Amino acid sequence: MSLKTTLDQWHTLQAVDQAGSIQGAAAVLNKSHTTLIYGIKKLESQLEVQLVQVVGRRAVLTEQGQALLRRAAPMLEQARDLEWMARQLAEGAEAQITLAMDHLCDRRWLYPPLSRFMARHPGTSVRVRETSLTGTRNAVAQQRCDLAIINVPMGNHLAEAFGNVTMVPVVGSHHELANRSELNNDDLTSQTQIVIRDLGADEQAQDVGWLKAQQRLTVDNFDHAWEALIAGAGFCRLPEHLLAQRPPNSFVRLNLEGGRRYQVPVHLVRPKQARTGLAANALYQELMQDAGPRLTAGNN
Incomplete structure (x- = not known):
């Protein structure tokens, strides 16, 4: 069964919702006002549902439009992640990656596996930033690093146990x-x-x-x-x-x-999640492999 709608149409609807007007969305998408109106009307016709209504001077989504966009948003994010991954594959591994490490972490848990990683990836430089408490959490939340060693796991970020201090x-x-x-x-x-x-x-x-x-x-x-x-x-x-x-x-x-x-548990996190680069993922695997015996011993 062929799909009636396209990712571009849902992207347009999302832009209108975020900009609060069709004119604002047109500027963001670098498209004409007329093109966006036509695209939205076509999407409404295909779905047989009104998606946008004008309230005052603002273009807002109807309840049906909001409900549908909530379901479409993860699909759009996955499409962006796929394009990001494709660029990574085309361009090769990152030239530099950043790792934020909470100051509580034992440095001996980092540098032996990091040394092995750098020997295997001579084209990638690594910047280690020692942080603490809020600084570590901010680095993760704002995606200022590719990997992070934190103490308390954060909402919406998967974390793997890395050891206990x-x-x-x-x-x-x-x-x-x-x-x-x-x-x-x-x-x-x-x-x-x-x-x-x-x-x-x-x-x-x-x-x-x-x-x-x-x-x-x-x-x-x-x-x-x-x-x-x-x-x-x-x-x-x-x-x-x-x-x-x-x-x-x-x-x-x-x-x-x-x-x-x-004891304070520390965890390893990939702040950029699906957009984590090839080199950063390789370092993540190296760190987790090194942590394996330590974690096993801690559970016995």
Whole structure:
């Protein structure tokens, strides 16, 4: 059975809906006003349904038009994705891809598989951007990266488990809390807490974990937090993989009742979804293959 309508007709209807007028849609599509009116009338005739009506000076979709366009929108998006994929195949892999990595992630989970990828794809450069909290989420939402390692999965973005980061409360070995055998929340309230700033937040910062200390020292990254910690400036929750790389006599893990450790899951995401390029997909597969044994061990 042959189709009565074409993708171009549905694209025209979508443009009218988004522009709010036939004239506006004509400008967007670079077509004449008359051509668009004819196209819409023809679509209405083919479907035997009124799709557009004029309200005031605006061209708006009827209820039937809105219902049909809702069903057509995914079809149009799939068509765009197909064209994008065809261009990728014609042009070859990307010359450069960007990976956004939340600062919580263990860097050893990234660079060995990335090194193997770059050896196999000498024509593709890779830019790694370390982000945190809101910054990571914004990079995904605004598709400013091809791949992202994030903590909390985001709506409308598929995510694969990539590992778990263990956070532990610590102080420098010369801090007054270093010799305490047991602690509770009240003991920490009067101490200075070293906090990592949410680099992506303009006004509303995203807070994570226990933040009830009366005084805070806020820094940009874990490197600064570590220097402040060993200087005795306060206590901080740091990733265990970072502590494993530090001199063991330079810090003390706090025996905090009900808060000795917690885990933060991290995930691998393709923000551009179906429009992810060939090289980015290859790196994604390399990263997930490397994560396999780690994830299996974590489930046992």
